[in-house]
Amino acid sequence: MEGHLSDDMTALVSKVESEIKELRRLKYSCSQATFVGICKAIGCERSDEELMALSAGFRGGIGCSYNEGPCGAFAAGVMALGMYLPKDNAKAITLSHELFCHFKRRLGTVICGNIVYLHGFGECTRCCLCVGEKVTELLCREHVSIQKNNKSNNV
Numbered sequence: 001m002e003g004h005l006s007d008d009m010t011a012l013v014s015k016v017e018s019e020i021k022e023l024r025r026l027k028y029s030c031s032q033a034t035f036v037g038i039c040k041a042i043g044c045e046r047s048d049e050e051l052m053a054l055s056a057g058f059r060g061g062i063g064c065s066y067n068e069g070p071c072g073a074f075a076a077g078v079m080a081l082g083m084y085l086p087k088d089n090a091k092a093i094t095l096s097h098e099l100f101c102h103f104k105r106r107l108g109t110v111i112c113g114n115i116v117y118l119h120g121f122g123e124c125t126r127c128c129l130c131v132g133e134k135v136t137e138l139l140c141r142e143h144v145s146i147q148k149n150n151k152s153n154n155v
Contacts, residue, residue: 009140016041016132024125031058031072034128038080038135055079061112071112073124074103077131084144095138102134103127 020037028036035055036048044051055076061069069075078096085092104110107127108118115123 006140009137012041012140013133013136016136017129020128020132021125024128028052029056029059029072030124030128031055031076033125034073034131035076035079037128038077038132039083041132042084042136042139044083065112066116067111067113069112070110071103071107071115071127073127073131074099074110077103077135080135081138084139085142091142095142098138099131099134103130106130 016038019041020033023033023037024030032052032055035058036051039046039051040048046054055072057063058070058072058075058079060066060072062072062075063069077099081095081099082089082092085095100110107115107123107130109115115127119126
């Protein structure tokens with residue numbers, strides 16, 4: 001996490017991380033834990049069931065393709081950026097590239113199978129947390145209205 005995060009953003013990142021850790025503990029896939037965790041912490045009008053369905057196919061490098069597909073947590077982060085920036089596709093694309101660079105720098109690759117080969121499946125939660133932290137930071141930095149999406153947050 002960057003050293004310049006505000007207290008509010010730090011609290012929101014902590015909330016996202018907590019949601020993701022709990023979902024992983026409950027055996028949610030990397031894509032589902034990341035997408036549902038971000039959406040639950042930041043706020044979303046869709047049900048958990050809908051969020052799980054939207055993110056299910058990204059598990060294990062898209063449909064469990066592992067060696068060829070991107071990490072499901074990474075794909076879920078890209079989806080979350082698009083969901084919270086529905087009227088600004090150019091911004092969602094730019095931030096997705098920033099997420100890509102951040103993820104690749106931290107884990108060495110975005111390919112699911114390569115991460116599993118290098119680190120084993122135990123690294124999946126780290127992927128989820130890396131994405132959750134960065135997506136939250138990006139959305140806060142871009143002043144995406146979190147309160148609009150989650151009236152229970154005071155962020």
